[in-house]
Amino acid sequence: MALSAEEKVQVVNNLITQAPPGEFIDVFNDLRVLLNDDDLMREQIAISIVKYNLESFTPVSIPGHGQVLVTRHGDLGQGRFLDPSRNISFKFDHLLKEATDPQLHNVDSKAEPWRAAMETALKWYIAQHFSTGICTMYEKTIHNQQIIIGCMEAHQYNPSNFCNGSWKAEWKFTVSSPITQLTGIVKVQGHYFEDASVHMSTVKEVEETLYLTDPVQGAKEFVSIVERAEAELHKTLMEDYASLSDTALKALRRALPITRTKLDWDKMSSYKVIPAPSN
Structure with a gap:
């Protein structure tokens, strides 16, 4: 039975948010091929991408300033995030994972x-x-x-x-x-x-x-x-x-020999093979 658009979005969202570390783009591209609906991906999956980046504490380099984490605690709205140690804000592209447009952002903090x-x-x-x-x-x-x-x-x-x-x-x-x-x-x-x-x-x-x-x-x-x-x-x-x-x-994998050591394949050519006894 074919899935509805809403069901497709739910399945894809669940898979995106569970993408293993360092493999988000691989998962996204695979799902894009499977779904075969770029309009649906762009319109409905954006929320999941943002959620994934914020929960992953995504590191990003700000041009001319250094690295900072993108998290929900630094979300200023309108796609901008805070770097509190340098008192700047920047725009973050959640799909490309790139920071642009750094601007001064003073924070009046007693702490x-x-x-x-x-x-x-x-x-x-x-x-x-x-x-x-x-x-x-x-x-x-x-x-x-x-x-x-x-x-x-x-x-x-x-x-x-x-x-x-x-x-x-x-x-x-x-x-x-x-x-x-x-x-x-x-x-x-x-x-x-x-x-x-x-x-x-x-x-x-x-x-x-x-x-x-x-x-x-x-x-x-x-x-x-x-x-x-x-x-x-x-x-x-x-x-x-x-x-x-x-x-x-x-x-999950072939067990090692009882010695628990790997075979030295470079020495295999010098090993003598003893033929099996004939019946």
Whole structure:
């Protein structure tokens, strides 16, 4: 039975928002061919593309300024986003993932010392633990409270080896000296696609007490909590991966010899082949 236009849109939207890290364009192009209706794609799928980019904490380079994350916290409307550390706004093309038209955008913030200190500390942490990765720290006033929101994203795309992965985190707290609550959500995704398609996705929620006597001390405490929480998650993931390698993943590919080592094919020509005994 043929699908209606509304049903096609729903199916495509679901698949787009579930695209593995680093493979959005591949998924989009495949769906475009399958759907064979560019008008429908342009008119109805745009919302899903925006949602995917915002939830993915999409990194983008602003011409002449550097990198920033595109997130819902920096959405200024009309297709423009905020880079709070440089006090500029820019226009973002969600399909091409390009930033253009940077403009000065002053933000009158009483919590800027806290935002700047937390961002500096989080950048240091990322440099210590990730080969690639960036962060953007926001300050927002909600119900007369100063809220600090930190977003970070790191990824490694290696399609030649059939694997892509990303690590994202969002941290949030109210500036309320001397004690406040820090909440965090860490999301890890992986996709392995050699001779099979294996997806891994995990989410860790964190809630800790954060002491804020001053911005510098608070930033040190903040990074300490982030480091501890993410180290625990990384340890758990590695243990789970080791377990899967010996169970479920082993069934997906040909098992290694009982020695658990690969054959040295360069030496195969020197091996003696013993003929089977005749009956």
